[in-house]
Amino acid sequence: MLWGHSLRTVSGKANVLCRIFNRTRSVRHSSSCCGVSGKKWVRPIGFDTGVEAFNSLTKQKEPLILAREGVATWYSCGPTVYDHAHLGHACSYVRFDILQRVLSRLFGITVIHAMVITDIDDKIIKRSWEENVSPTVIARMYEEEFKRDMLSLKVIPPAVYLRVTENVHHIIAFIEGIIKNGHAYATKEGDVYFDIQSIGDRYGKFVKAADLQEESGTSYKRDSRDFALWKHSKPQEPFWDSPWGRGRPGWHIECSTIASCLFGSQLDIHSGGIDLAFPHHENEIAQSEAFHQCDQWAHYFFHSGHLHLKGSAEKMSKSLKNYITIKDFLQTYTANEFRMFCLLTKYRSAIDYSDRSMVAARTSLGTINTFIHDAQAYMKGQLKCSPVQEAVLWDKLAETKSSVLKSLADDFDTHSAISAVMNLVYHGNCQLQPVSSCDGAARSPAVFGAMVSYIRDVLDIFGIDLLHSKQENVQSSDENLQGIVEQLTHFRSEVRSLALAHRKDAATASLRTPLLKACDTLRNDLAPLGVTIKDRGATSTWEMTERKQSRSGHDESQDTSS
Secondary structure (H helix, E strand, O other): OOOOOOOOOOOHHHHHHHHHHHHHHHHHOOOOOOOOOOOOOOOOOOEEEEEEEEEOOOOEEEEEEEOEOOEEEEEEEEEEOOOOOEHHHHHHHHHHHHHHHHHHHHHOOEEEEEEEEEOOOHHHHHHHHHHOOOHHHHHHHHHHHHHHHHHHOOOOOOOEEEEHHHOHHHHHHHHHHHHHOOOEEEOOOOOEEEOHHHHHHHOOOOOOHHHOOOOOOOOOOOOOOOOEEEEEOOOOOOOEOOOOOOEEEOHHHHHHHHHHHHHOOOEEEEEEEHHHHHHHHHHHHHHHHHHHOOOOOEEEEEEEOOEEEOOOOOEOOOOOOOOOEHHHHOOOOOHHHHHHHHHOOOOOOOEEEOHHHHHHHHHHHHHHHHHHHHHHHHHHOOOOEOOOOHHHHHHHHHHHHHHHHHHHHEOOOHHHHHHHHHHHHHHHHHOOOEOOOOOOOOOOHHHHHHHHHHHHHHHHHOOOOHHHHHHHHHHOOOOOHHHHHHHHHHHHHHHHHHHHHOOOOHHHHHHHHHHHHHHHHHHHHHHHHOEEEEEEOOEEEEEEOOOOOOHHHOOHHHOOOO
16 A cells, blocks of 8 residues: 555655754753643743743743744644635634744744644545545645645745654654653554543643543543544555554644654744644643653644634634635735735634625725825825924834834734834825925925835735735736836826816816816726826826726825816
């Protein structure tokens, strides 16, 4: 059988990283926490990042302290690759991508992120039977699709993706270590179970004892809560040889093994959706601490809230068949818009998805883009305004910088950070009110340049690249389009200026009104085609917009025919 292979098969990436991190284990974790019992969390000793983060282990905010200065080891559970990735997955991975970007770009932390792809599982096997192909084909197909989806959403890939099937030899050795330490047992059927009773009251870090769920299994389990580390193979199932017979790993053990292989006996940060807290992460902790004989394996657990379809109490999931694939979503909205959608709520909060919420995200981005364009027009001298209250804007910029930093240091509060940015945009817009004439008035282009640069930098930290998206849009058009629009706008501006110059001449009224109406009609007709013309007193500017606008959505206040 293709999947029943020798234990000598080794994943090159896994082994290289294992050797790197194993060399440093004894140095980094020389002080054990074995004197602590039960479920008490111990604050790590090391480098204080200046960030306070909500730790699911303590259910409160804690100072984020790393074992090594300027470096965070971060493990996240990857997908089980048996179907298309959907927006529920996207929401979790984009949110944690934003957190990693903030740590890296704003707080100077090098994030070493590893993710495991679950490429052997009951669901994968079932799909392979339905499609009449090998589990390998199913897993590889959906794995590659997942990676493409993540790139399309601008999620930075982890330092390494690892597959369960390429690390079974490590998993078997890990299980043997747990058995040796007295925390697991094999059954005569060829299964291996973790012994919950062997760890006393240490089980149940994420849920109360009364809420603990029983895992299905055989009558050979010592305790109904015991969970499988190794499953004996059934007919026609993939298998690996092991000391307990042919079988395959349980779901929980894969993450403990590979995270430990990469990062040693302790981990800085572990992340995943809130639905993984129990039993998956609970079982990971039990296994890992049983293997390493320590009382605190992962220092921090970050959990993201569920994505719900508007009006539904149920999370978006494959099993409920209430999902939208990432590929289908990107036919209507952009990656930037989805990121803004995620930024408008705290990462731990549940989030409602609807067209209305996506329009709100699109509107926020549009407001920022419009301000940037107007500020650039002002800096170029194309937008004439009354004298700007420059000192007020400098103060607002400094206030925004402080507010954004404070918000992101407080459990990565992107909602408050974006609110601060939008408030800065509002105050900037208040100063950019066009007037017909302001000859000789003092100008303040520098402060608007500083505001534009800062807003771009903040959005870039979050993974929203306004410059790149606009360049992509322009490059996708015909190379001569910009020149054509430029000439057309210039011609319209000349006609409009001529008509406005004779506004008070009664003799030319019959010609002036039709000319101005024609100028308005041209502007409105170009808007749905992705060209926005703005009249700024006697002159006009234009830009290529990222998305087509409806004709009914044009700004009536710009009509010049009145």
